[in-house]
Each structure stands twice: as C-alpha cells, then as structure tokens.
Amino acid sequence: MMKYTNNKKSAASLLRQGGAGITLIMVVFLSGCSRVGPDYVRPSLELPGQWNNSIRKNTQDEQRLAGWWQVFDDPLLSSLIEEAAADNLDVREALSRVRTARLQKAGRESSLYPSVDGNASAGWSERRGGEGASSDSESYNAGFDAGWEVDIFGGVRRSVQASQRELEAQVEDLHDVVVSLLAEVAINYIDLRTYQRRLVLAESSVALQQETWELLDALFTVGNGDALALAQARYNLENSKARLPGLEIGLEASMNRLAVLTGKPAGDLHYLLNVPGALPEPSLQIAVGVPAEILRQRPDIRRSERELAAQTARIGVAEADLYPRFFLRGSIGLESISLEKLVTSPARLWSLGPSISWPIFDAGAIRSNIKIQGELQQQAYLRYEHTVLTALEEVENALISYVKEQQRLENLRNGAAAAEQAADLAENQYLSGMTGFNNVLDAQRSLLSFEDQMAESRGAVLADLVRIYKSMGGGWQKLRPAVSMN
Template identity: 30%
Template sequence: MKSLTLAPIAFAIMLSGCAVGPDYQVPTTNLASEYLFQGAEGTQAKELNLDNNAQHDTWWHGFNDPVLNKLVVDAQSQSISLKIAAERIKMAQSYQTAIESFKVPTVNLGAGFGNYQISDNDPLLGGAITATNPLTGKELGLVDDNKSAFFAGATIAWQADLFGQIDRQANAAAIRKQQAEIMRQGLTTLITSDVIHNYLQMRGAQERKHIALNTVADQQRTLDLVKLVIKSGYGSKLDEAQAKAMLAATQAVIPQLEIAENVHKQRLAILLGETPKQVMKRFTQTSTLPSFKGVIPTGLPADLLTRRPDIKIAEREMAALNQEHGAAIAAKYPKVYLTGSPGVLAKDFDDLFSSDSVSWLASVGVSWNLFDGGRGDAMVDLQQARFDASVLKYQHTVIAAFGEVETLLQGYGHSQQYVRLVSEAEAETSNAVNKAKSLYKAGLTDYLSILDAQRQHNLLKDRVVAAKLQTAHLTIGLHKALGGDWQQPQQG
C-alpha cells in the first residue's frame, strides 16, 4: 500500500524536468566593423574596456568645473525621479519573490476549538439522533447531538510544475527586475545629461549677458565720442541717431538673456529636487561657459549592444516574452496537485497531543483542461505575436542607435571646426573695430564704418558662445548615444 501511495509523488518528481516551450537565444545583429565617421575631430576610435566604465561614467569632469561636478553628484542622490525608479526595482523584486513562491509548498498552520449541535428536526440526521422505545414509549438518544473538540494542524498544498509553467513565469519576473534596473541606469543617464545641459546653457546665457553688458558700455563710449565729434563740427545727427539705435538694440537683448538664465536655473531645481530658492544659492556668482577638454572614445559599433540602456531593455523584453510564451504553452498541459492536512483532534485539551489524537488527510489530483473553446491556443498565438513584435522592435532600436551615433559623430567633428573658425573671425573683427575707431577720430572715415565693424564684432562674439554651446550639446549627446553607466561614484 505504501508503494502505491508514493507512486504518484515519484511520478511527479520524475516529470518535473519536462519543461516545454521555445529556448531563448540572444539575437545576432550585423553591424559594421567601424563607424562611417570614425575618427572625427575630437574623438578617438579605440576599443572600450567594458569592465571599467571610468572613461564614460565621469566624462563631464573634462569641463573642469567643480560646480558642475557637485551638481551631478547631488542630482544622482536627490532626484525624485531616480528615487521613484529605485522603488520600481523594489516592486519588481517583490513581484519576482511572489511568483517564485508558487514553486514551493504552501503551509498553513491552524488551531482552535469547535462545537456543533445537530437539530432534532434535521430532515437527514434528525431521525438518527433519537428513537422511541417500543416497550416504554420513551425516546432514546442514539447519538450525542452536541459535540465539541480541540484541534491543531496544518494544511500543505503544492502544485507540481511538471511542464515548467511556474519556472517560466518566475524567469520572466526575474527579467522584468533586470529591466527595472536597466531603466534606472538609463534614467540616471538622462537626468545627468539634463543637469549638464541646463548648467551649460545657464552659463552660456550668463556669458552672453556679460558680452552684451560690455557691448553696451562700449557703445555708450562710442555714442559719447560721436557727440564729441559733432560738437567739433565733423559729425552729423545721423551718426548720433545710428549710435543710439545700436545701443538700444543691444540693451533689449539683456532681459531676454536674463529670462533664459532663470529658466535653466528653475529646470536645475526640478532635476535636483530642490526649491528655486535653494538652487539660487548655488549660483551666487556668474561664470563663463566651460569648454570640454579631452577626446571622446567611440569604441566599436558592437559595443552599443551591451552599453546602451534602450538596446539592453529591448533585448531583455525579448527574453521576458520568450518565457511568457513558454508559460502559455505549459498552461495547456496537465497540472498535478498534492495536498495534505496532518493534525491532532481531541475532545479534551489534555488529550490533544497524545498519539491517539493524530489525524491526517492526503490527496493527489490531476487537472487538465481538455476543451476551452480555443482560449489556450489563442493565448499561445498572442504570446508568439508579442515576441515577434519585440524582435522587430529590437532591430529597429539597434539601427536607430547606430544612426544616432553616426549623426552625432559627424556633427561633433564639424562643431570643432566651427568653433575654431568663428573664434578666428571674432578676433579679426575686434581688430577691425579698433582700426575703424582710429580712422574716425582722424576724420578719415565716416561713422558708418564704426557701426558696421561693431555690428560684425558683436555678432561674432555672440556666435562664438553659441558655437561653444552647440559643441557642448553635441558632447553630451555623443556620450549619451555611446551608452555606458553614468553613475557618479558617491563621495564618502
């Protein structure tokens, strides 16, 4: 009898390795051996050390700006969005634990006291409780209609995962946790890049405002010079009107630059999780726009597959859907359930834990849904379609990432040349302004020459800052496109 009782359990254990469903394989992607614009100015085409992200995770130190470095550290520790992402990782971990719990037996302990009373008028049991004595005509009690007892015991239940449905679901939950971790990594990159971008834009607005203020002072001196020349009989009221117009146009730019400066400060406050008043205290002094010093290592196109968060999330999505596809297939197969209820039961509490009070119940059951109107097949087809769509999305993500890097590589290389040429042009216009002023004082040219020289000089000074901002924007974008972990090591 014992051998027959243990047979279903042994059979379940024997079949526990019969998992069904497709095995997952990491997809292969055909990428070029190098980028089309490999070796663009300001970049270095060398293979990245994927075991050490130091060349990427603190790349912004190349701006040599302690204020910026402090902002990044604070943003990564204070950002509300990153704290939310951390909580999502905890949720994913809890969900994984909940799913994996189905792989082990469920044990429920209980104890208590019970009492029951059988009704004499019960249509089924009432007649069995009492009977009439044919000799005396009196009622006889055949069964005690009031019972009470103490009990203690456990209920144990377990579903044998014969075809790997629970394993598949647990694997999918584990992959979802990995996705949550990758998403936090990607969010760290996004927030860090936004902090750097807004800080540089703020410094750019401050520098442009500084240039505008100096230009206003210079144009005021020029206006005074025009008035002096007019008094000497050489100038004209037209020269004075043009000088005043130029001065007013420059003064009108300053409020717009102040608005831009404040906007970027407010955005930094949001990214840092601080109030506007708190973030204003960080920038009590103005500063010039820092320039990036260093060479950007581009690595190889294949590095994108393991570095970019969007590609890693897309790959993990395929893996998760493959597991869910397998779970849908396994759901069509039989399920074996094992249950047991060992315990003790006694009328008196003193007898509860004696050997004669032991009671138990055990059972083995099989459940197999033979007909469901095609629901099981539809769920399998649904999961297959989801997986196929994820494969296409992965391919699209890889292609888009590769194209983004190519575009930014070309743009970054050209931006280096643009900054250099605009700076050279600005230096030449500065010389032109000085020469025009000297000729005007000597009466050898009219004031239009000064105005034109100043206009060109002011325009190019502003363009130099704009060119530096464009290069900074491309620097951030290129580092972000190349991927990598941007997590700033916390300072102890």
C-alpha cells in the first residue's frame, strides 16, 4: 500500500513537470506562427521619364558621381573635402546618432531572450523572554530568477524591426550630412577662388586709375590740365577703392568657413588658403541620368523611406497590446540557517510556470493608439513623397541654373571684349582731343564691371555644377564614414 502511495505521488509530480514542459513547447511553437500589424511594402511613385532641362540623355556615371570633386582636378580641394569628411563636427554628431540607434536596437533585441536575475539575502533575529531568556536565529538564501516573454503575436519582433529601420534611417541621415558637407566645402572653395580673382581685377583697376589720376594731377599742377577731368578721375579711383573691402570680407569669410567645415577654428587655414590660386576648370559636360535614379542615390529620400518602414512596424507594436502577453517564469535557490552550510544544505527551492497578462478594459486607449500609429504612418508616407518631389525640384533648378549661367558667361565674355575695345578707343580719342575724359571713365567703369561679372559668373557656373552633383546625391558613396548595421 505504501509503495502504491509513493508511486502515485511521484506520478503527480511528473505530471506537473510534464505540463510545464508541454506548455513551454506549445508557446515556443506558437511564437513563430503570428505577427501583428501590416507587412511593409516599399512605396512606388510615378516619376518623369526624363528631366525638363537635361544636359545629356545618357546614363548617369555612378563612379563619377561618387567622387564628383575629382572632376575639378584640384589637389587642395580634394584634400579639404577628405579632411572635412573625417573631422567635421556635424559628421561626428551624426555618427554618434548612429551609435545611439544601434544601442537602442540592441536593447530592443534583448527582449527576445530570457532574462536572469541573481539574488541573495541574510537575516539575523533575537527573541527575549519575560524572565531574561533569549534565543537567536539566522537565515541565509541565494538563488536565481528567470523570466521570458514568449512573443506569440509578434509585438516584440515588430518593435525590434522598428528599431532596425530607425538605425537604417540614422545611417542614411549620416550619408545626407556628408553629401551636404562635401558640396558646401566645394562651393566655399569656389567662392574663395572667385573672390581672389575679383580682388586681382579690382586691384589692377585701382592701380591703373591711380596712374591716370597722378598723370592728370601732374598736368594740372603745371597749368596744362583739366580740373574737371582731374575731379572725375579722382572719384572714379575712390569708387574702385571702395569695392576692395567688400571683396576682402568675402574672401576672409570663405577661408573661415572652410576652416570650420574641416573641424578647425576660424583662421587656422589662412596660411594655406591665402596663397592665390586659379578657379578650377573641369569639363562642363555632365550626364545626369533619369529621375528614377535619385531614389537610389539621394540619402534624404532613402532616410525618409526607412522612417516610413519603421512607422509601419510600430503599428504592429500597437496592435500587439490587444492580445494577451505570455511569460515563462522560474526560480531556483538555496536556503540555510547557517552561512557555512548554505551550499551543502539539503533545502532547495525552485519554481517554474507560465503566466499571462491581458488588458481587459482600457476605455479604447489601445485602439486609439493603433489609429494614431496608422495616422503617423500616413504622415511618414506624405513626408516621403514630399522629399521625393523636393529632390526633383532641386535637380531641375540646379540644371536650369547651370545651363543659363553658362549662357550668361558667354554674353559677359563678349561684352568684356567690346568694353576693352571701347576703353582703348576712348583713351586714344581723349589724348587726341576728340572727346572728353568722361567717355574714358565710362569705358573704364564698363570694362571693370564686365571683368568682375565674368569672374563672378565663372564661379557661379562651377558652383551650379557642384549643386547638380549634390542634388543627385553624390559623394557619400566614396567618403561615407564606417558604420555598423549590427
């Protein structure tokens, strides 16, 4: 009889243990069978088949786009761009955001696995009787607690998916920072060389006008001059001198900006950039490809698309709150009245079993949150579409500016040639007494104006070329900082 009774207790114990095992197997199996929320589908937009202001119709040269600054064939510009990509503070901040997103993703992924906590405690107590009798006692215990949320409906996995998409969006944000940075470095470098050229022209004009004024002043001093011509020469000279400070301010600002873009204090690159240099002369031919290619190249579009994917996953996270959450919890420990015998004590404690949590009444808060996440997804899609349209606009504007500025430059060249001829004729006629000095001044002013505008236009053409490469999303492919997606 006793033997039968012992067997019955043993069977009951096995049944309890077997039930826990069966429960574990069932929840693990079910955890791979369902996933709440919609699956993400990359949006498809109808884009034009070609640009309105295409320069060339052929396929885009992706290698040239990736290292577009090399077409300028300027070693100093290439050095500044590479230095900026490595040391610029905006790039370093964007890298930090990527690392933060990666750590957040790792934190979300930890929810997929069991957690284990260790614990230990000790206690001492003393009891005194009414006649002075006393008794002391001690207790010690140590153990581990484990818990695991079994992701039956996929809410945790959607959360991890959202964090992965957020990380990818931050990586594209870093690439976008690089694209903007490289273009800004190149444009400021072109501004620097443009200001240097305009200063040379302005200073040459001042020197020539100074000689003219000194000659007229000497003639007037000996009584063989023209007071009106002398006054006109003087105000023309002072007007030309007045242009110099503005050009010097622009030159200084360009050098300071380049220093900051490369991660240095303003003024640190003056020793290098103060040396005059010519404007780069790249080939002005460029293949821009078709509009659909910007979806693949531009980091801001890629970032916006990843943000849309992340928000789609968050709908699943919100929907998971409608369903019960399943947990497996267990603990194991030791207990003893003596610290020395804690490990060898026969007292063992353990527990294992599933638990469930299910919101029964929330006054519609969960369903409201699901609707909110759906609206946020719609907003993310609209931002994506807006980003694409803005990118198309930026390319079109850069293309038309590039084409029209080249036309303007050609007109200025023709005007400068005519102004130079007019200046020579006016000077010869004045010396022969056929015309007044006022015509000489007008011709000189016109020549200076055309030369200055021509130098400025040459810089504008190059800057527009940079803007085309930027609008096409060039640069990050070659100089993107090393980041990990894991």
